[in-house]
Amino acid sequence: MSTDTTLRPTPKAAPRKAAINLRQYGLLAALVIIVALFQFLTNGRLLMPGNVNNLIQQNAYVLILAIGMVIVIVAGHIDLSVGSVVAMVGAVTAIAMNNWGLPWWAAVILGLLLGAVIGAWQGFWIAFVEIPAFIVTLAGMLLFRGLTLVLLTGGTIAGLPAPFTAIGAGWLPPVFGEVAKKDSLTLLIGIVASAALVLQLIRTRKTLKRLDLPREPVTSFSIKAAGAVIGIMALAWLLAGYNGTPIILIILAALILVYTFVLNRTVFGRHIYAMGGNLFAAEMSGVKTKWVNFLIFVNIGVLSGLAGVVSTARAGGAVASAGQNYELDAIAAVFIGGAAVQGGIGTIIGAVIGGLVMGVLNMGLSILSVDAAWQMAIKGLVLLLAVAFDIFNKRRSGGR
Amino acid sequence: MNVPILRMLDITKDFSGVRALDGVSLEVARGEVHAICGENGAGKSTLMKVLSGVYGHGTYGGVIEFEAEEASFKSINDSEARGIVIIHQELALSPYLSIAENIFLGNERARIGIVDWNRTNLEASALLARVGLRESPATPVLQLGVGKQQLVEIAKALSKRVKLLILDEPTAALNDEDSEHLLNLLEHLREQGVTSIIISHKLKEILSIADRVTVIRDGKSIETIDMHGPDATEGRIIRSMVGRELTSMFPPRKAEIGEEIFRVENWTVYHPIDHTRRVVDDASFYVRAGEIVGFAGLMGAGRTELAMSIFGRLYGRNISGTVFKHGKPIDVRTVEAAIANGLAYATEDRKRYGLNLIGNITVNVSAAALSKLARWGVIDRHREYKVAESYRERMNIKAPGVDTITGKLSGGNQQKVVLSKWIFSGPDILILDEPTRGIDVGAKYEIYGIINELAAQGKAVIVISSELPELLGLSDRIYAISEGRITGEVPREEADQEVLMHYMTAGKD
Structure with a gap:
């Protein structure tokens, strides 16, 4: 009521500059700062090729779970059972291979x-009996741990079997040999990914221009694109100097792309945000809220299954x-990534960066041989x- | 009049560089009922927040004198300590606590931290008697209707030895009966020496109760009108509020009424919890193309329940009856089916049920018809943006852009977003439930224009409203509902407030 005197009618939409999503960039900056800090504290050991490789392979499960969890949290729920589901799926797949003689892919x-x-x-x-997700998944946490x-x-x-463990702990085969002692396939993937990203960015910008929609200034656009290319190529260079591209990295990249698309561009994704923003309004706009809720939990079930496969493969048994505690890692990653506790706000990329922040902390503290007990305490404080920083930011910007 | 109880001199208040209040002055005499009028966004609520210390001393410019002393309230506690109590539009009671507990919440009748229940209940009873609420102090607040909750709020204010009571839109959610009771109570309190400031859009109320009215427009105080003088007319206040003369509250319209589009027959709905109670009882009605049909009824008559039970069975159980469109029965058992069959329902409570308040204008406008913008489940976001932009222009939604979060818009503009959403869904039948509730005069006029335009396009429009003048000004035909039954059907020519009120209060035989 008070501030709307400021809103003046703008009869014709002037081409405005798109508001840059500071929150997301702030998060990325925080990740860069944490990496730089540990790089300094560990005398450069954090970003050694082997460690970067381990960072990806060790944290793959959190990132996969965080992708499922951010969707659940945006819709206004929570899932406490993912850790137990990981254990149970791991157990069943292992039994299927070793006791029942199923091939690894089956x-x-x-x-x-x-x-x-x-x-x-x-x-x-949750969806049809309408028991709060907190209760249902708390029960699931006990149930599936017990069954495991x-x-x-x-x-x-x-x-x-080796092909199975490769999912979590293997690399793409060096089919193109090496260039200057670096795996050429990995470098090639880096180049292709950079090119695809730049092309996509330019294409989006062109469409925006054609439709006369707001877009960010050229300089910040170029910096963004250059930063992304440098990031991708640096990662490719480091990995190429170790064992090449971890298979799990390809899976992760695919998941991030697909789920970002689903949340941003599809009707299903929009329904999830609408339900998190105002469940009643979504219902009264014709959203089949029960089915959306149901599918959200089927989805995190599948992703927990995948995380179970990946972590079992990585552990080798x-x-x-x-x-x-995987559920807690995933939930922490989602909230560090800027999701709102009440739902309606959160992004895949935010959750992934949140997961990486936790991963880098873990790895950096381990390299510094900080005691595990202290690591846990530090992670709690970081969360x-x-x-707190997020809430402070929102208050300052006058948001709700 | 002797020394005024309150003087606010030249108050200015900026929000990140934007001036919300620009030299507002207000003088309230001891023992009067002082009304503040102005369009939404004029700065009334901001002014009251400055007064009550929500915006603390130092964050605004100007001087506040309370009881001839300069006041510098840092928080709401400071102003309450001096006897200034504000009751907000959205009531702030804790539903599971009793009336008595709510009255003394934060101000408990206790000794060394232990609640004295006898004193609590005794004093609560006395306060309830003062506000004329006949309920046990032990009744949980959630069992009370909005009108009674309002009275509990006032009792709470009285418990704090209130000298200046501020009521922000106290009757917006009340029916006529409860409103009248509240206004009587204010007069009663005036006799007991309590000064009140009342913010209201309902000019009739102001005319009946206020001693003086201060009009605020665009962050400035325009004038103070003595309501016992010759200027005390509705037109005079409206002119002052909008800065121009409104020749009519309703835009002109020539109705071109066509064939029947929508018909409901023998619609009966039972209460979701009390299965024996018929909330809607054998209701039958029809709407023709290009026709605006009003539904009049007192609070609790079953108007909203009728609409919500038709629209995807959002309300009630054991629903029976048939819905026809162009003479053929249609499926309205789910919201989706109702929308697909060309129905739209804009709810009365737009914040709770109508809008995603953390979403921007674009996602709200497209929310009910995403499939129109999508192929294979993928949204064409460029088209979506263009659609939202076109509605922003067409409906004159005042916002910097369609990426503005709807929670930051004023009530009138929020309502325009809700209407945009439903118009974009391409309905043939629109049910608008209290389309102008809590909206200022200027925006009301615009909304009426939109409703007329929809009718002119040949749509069937149903308007549910508690404001009889609104129904009389808009509708071609009016149904009156009482206790779930349609008790009367009155064409425009024969309708006036008395006739409608007669049907609306016609109980079961």
């Missing part, structure tokens, strides 16, 4: 299907204690400060 499909079934189970209670313990009464299952 076991992976089985794992993803199991994730979908678990997601459908929880989605049913039942499945693995025989103890750990190790000795999984299934243990009943797998995936403990609190990140969200």
Whole structure:
């Protein structure tokens, strides 16, 4: 009521400059600063090729779960069960390969299907019986952890087939040999990815221009594009100097692209934001809220299944204690990535950067041989400060 | 009049460089009811927030004198300590606590931190008697209607030994009966020496109760009108509020009424919790192309319930009856089916049910018809932007751009976004539930224009409103509802407030 006197009618939309999403860039800046800080503290060891490679392979599960979790949180729910689902899917895939003799790929499909079934189970209670997700997934957390313990009464299952473990701990084969002792396939992927990104950016900009829509100034656009290219090429260079491109990186990149598209460009994605923003209004606009809720949980079920496959592959075996606290890592990543607790706000890329912030912290502190207990305490403080900073920012900008 | 209880001199208030208040002066005499009028966004609420310390001393310019002393309230607690209490439009009661607990919330009748329940309930009873609310102090607030909750708020204010009571749109959510009770209470309090400031859009109320009116326009105080003098007319206040003379509250219109489009027969709806209660009882009605049909009824008569049960069964259970479009029965069992069959329903509570307030204008405009903008489930965002932009121009939505968050718009502009959303869904039948609630005079006129235009396009328009003059000014035909039954059908020529009120209060035989 008070500030709307400021809003004057603008009869014809003048080509305005697009508001730059400071929050997202701030988050990226925070990641860069944390990387730089640890790079300095560890005397350059953080960004050694091996460590960069491990950063990706070790944190893949958080990033996969964070992608599912950010969707759940935007819709106004929470999922506490993902860690237990990871453990159970890991156990079932391992049993399928070692005890039932299923080929590795069939076991992976089985794992993803199991994730979908678990997601459908929880989605049913949440969407159709309308029990709060907190309760349903708290129950799921106990239920699936318990079932995992039942499945693995025989103890750990190790000795999984090599193609399976490669999903979490392998690399693309060096099909093009090496250039200057660097894997040429990885460099090539870097170049192709950079080119595709730049082309896409230019294409979007052209469309905006053609339609006379607001767009950012040329300088900041160029800086953004150059920064992205430098980032991608630096990563490719580092990885090429180690074992090449981790298979999981390709999977992650695909997930990020697909889910960003789904959230930003599809009707389904829009419905998720609409429900998080105002559930009643969404319902009264004809959104099938129950089905959207159901599918959101099927989706995070599948992604938890994938995370289960990936972490089991990386560990090389299934243990009943797998995936403990994964839900908390994923939730932390989503909130560091700028999602709102009440729902309606959050992005895939934010959640991924949030996950990377946690990952870099983990790795940097480990290299510095900080005690695990202290690592946990520090991560807790970082989460609190990140969200506090976010709230402070919103208040200052006069947002709600 | 002797020394005024309150003087606000030359108040200015900036929000990040934009002037919301620009030299407002206000003088309130002790023991009067002083009304503040102005269009939405004129600065009334900002002024009251400055007065009550929400915007603390130092964040605004100018001087506030309370009881002939300069006041420098840093927070709402400071102003309350001096006896200034503000009651906001959105009531701030805790639903699961009792009336007594709410009255003394933050101000508990306690000794060394232990609540004295006898004293609490005793004093609460006394306060309830003062405001004329016959309820046990132990009743949980959620069991009370809005009107009674309002009274609890006033009782709470009285418990703080209020000297100056500020009411922001107190009757906006009340029916006529409750409004009248509230206004009587204000007069009663005036006799007891409580001074009140009342912000209201309802000029009739102001005429009946206020001693003086201060009009604010565009952040400036325009004038103070003595309501016991010769200037005390509605037209005079409106002219002052809008800065021009409104020749008529309603834009001119020539109705061209065609064939029947929409018909509902024998519609019966039961209460969702109390299964024996018929909230809508065997209602039948029709609307023709190009026709505006009004639905009049007192609060609780079942108007909104009728609309919501038709639109995707959002309300009620055991719904029976048939809905016809062009003479053929249609499926309206889900919101989706209702929209697909050409129905649109703009809710009465746009903040709660109508808008995604953290979303921008674009996503709100497209929300009910995304499929029109999508192929294979992928949204064409450029087209979406163009659509939103075209509605912003057409509906004159006052915002810097369509990427403005709807939560930051004024009520009138929010309502225009809601209407845009439903017009874009391409309906044949529009049900508009309280389309001008909480909207200022200028924006109301624009909304009426939009409604007329929809009718002129041959759509069937149903308007539900608590304001009878609005129904009389807009509608071609008016149905009156009482206790869930349609008790009367009156063509425009025969309709006046008395006739409608007669049907609206016609109980069950």
